[in-house]
Amino acid sequence: MEKKSPSIAMVPCPGTSHLITQIEFAKRLVHLHPDFHVTFLIPTLGPPSPSMNTILQTLPPSIHFTILPHINPKDLPPNADPAALMLLTVTHSLPSLSQALASLISQTHLLALVVHTFSVDAIEVAKQFNLPAYVYHTSCATVLAFTLHYPKLDDDGIVVSKKFGELELKEPLKLPGCIPLHAHDLSDLVRSDFHETFLHVCTRLYTADGILMNSFVDLEPEPIRALQNVASVYPVGPIVQTKSNISSNSSECLTWLDNQPRNSVLYIAFGSGGTLSQEQINELAYGLEMSGHKFLWVVRVPNDGAANSSYLNGAQKDNNPLVHLPKGFMDRTKDQGFVVRSWAPQIEVLRHESTRGFLTHCGWSSTLESMMSGKPTIVWPLFAEQRLNAALLNDGLKVALRPKMNEKGIVEREEVSRVVKCLMEGDEGKEMGRRMEVFKNAAIKARSEDGSSTSTFESLVTKWKNFKI
Structure with a gap:
């Protein structure tokens, strides 16, 4: 990799599907800016699956990857839910991530670190190197609005009870720009066994330099407008796969x-x-x-x-x-x-x-x-x-x-x-x-040459290129 090439590093969380959506973001970035390089620093719970190996071995030349040392599942709590496992795998990988970032900085013109929502602990490593850190939020603006609001949910006075698998509200939750959110739509996110994990993620989001969001203005205009009043959000979607890996069986x-x-x-x-x-x-x-x-x-x-x-x-x-x-x-x-x-x-x-x-x-x-x-x-x-x-x-x-x-x-x-x-x-x-x-x-229009998401990418890249580490 050329030393002068502008580049970013990305930290996914475990799970092939989570990796895929970040790879699609990277492909979109290097398509719009062919001078960019992207390196994935991948925390794992074990050796890559055959499907992950196939995906990684077919990346474009300007997208690279490093698989961080595997985390021993025995070092993680037994019976932890998938979200906690994702978060903890990344947390346990921070020492090796720090080493990988130091190496990248010495070899490339590294401009930013982009992490998955459940890789937010990696933000602290970016800060150690005075590197801007961004979160790639792979869901919609409405979910992001609730995520940012979650630490204040109990302060609203509308929560009647919050127990395992159950949430009771006096009235629907009305976040700026969003449809009214009902208790049954929020229950999986406020489970008592998930609360600490979710709260940790929500709190860390506020330490990021910006949040990249897989949505677009014409899909969620009001939620996006409201979010832009409280955080640095970048609607860069839709980011999707353009083809599947088709086998003879499929x-x-x-x-x-x-x-x-x-x-x-x-x-x-x-x-x-x-x-x-x-x-x-x-x-x-x-x-x-x-x-x-x-x-x-x-x-x-x-x-x-x-x-x-x-x-x-x-x-x-x-x-x-x-x-x-x-x-x-x-x-x-x-x-x-x-x-x-x-x-x-x-x-x-x-x-x-x-x-x-x-x-x-x-x-x-x-x-x-x-x-x-x-x-x-x-x-x-x-x-x-x-x-x-x-x-x-x-x-x-x-x-x-x-x-x-x-x-x-x-x-x-x-x-x-x-x-x-x-x-x-x-x-x-x-x-x-x-x-x-x-x-x-x-x-389709949002992704076009003069579309809203393409323009957002341009402003983001301009900001990255103006950064001096």
Whole structure:
């Protein structure tokens, strides 16, 4: 790497999906500014998974990586939730990160450190070198607004109780520029077992020199405007993958899609870490069958928890999730649907002309990918900030349906069938499709040469280039 080349370093948190979105940011940066170099300093809980290795070995020449020494899982608390594991892995990696940064500074013209939201402890290392530190917030402006507000939540006088898995408010939370936020949309973020981790992240955000946000002005104008009054935020989105790593196995579903009528298929996937219980898998399967509509479903092994922490290190314990489908389901729906084990080439599936809509866990990357493809959604949030994302899509942007759960937290088969029919054949589904097409065009415009997100990138890079270490 040339010494005079301007460069930044990026610190992701564990989990391939978290790395991917930061890589896409780096690709966008070097596309707009070919003179830039980016180096990833990667904390891990173990050796890279095969999928991570594939991603890292196919990076453009101006994007480099260093895998920091692995953290021993035995040094971390047992039974910690995924968010705490991500944060603690980075925290334990700070000594090796400091050494890596010192080496980079001696070899390159390093201008800034950009860290993931759950890598915020790395900010203190940047400060040791008098290096500007920025947080790349991979979710929407509404989630960022709540995150920055969280330390003051109990001071508002609207919290009645806050217990494990439960939040009661006197009235919806009204943050500047945001839709009213209801208790059930915030519950996963205020769990008692998550409180200390989340509070730590929120507090550290205020020490950053700026927050880069994977959203764009035309998508969330009011929340972004309000945030810019209280913090240095840079809406640089949408940052999304442009293609998937298609294998011979995964290409089978694309071949199946090629043989389906235009706008006839519902795509169902719950992200890289989302799982359903056995009861919920059964209800979803029967509901899809009852709807009569075509579907392409990415199935994972059931799990009573909504998130499986094994995705942080790529561990897989069961390679045949299809055995957990209801008896006879595959035979009865062989002409109606296509079932994929664990993973599908999501970008290509969403762009396909046969795909009509997307039943999603509402992770923000999946949300933006759906938006860039112009596909309306059925939102089925599972954990973390996904309920807030779902509220934005359903209540705010009006591009999503949200199925109702019973008292046990299960979406029953009749409700599955109802929302599928509504999206695939109803007037509400057609209107959502029209609205999503508007946001698709706005997203394309934001990324254009004179678009709002491109202009934000330009101002950010100008600021970096003017920095003298």
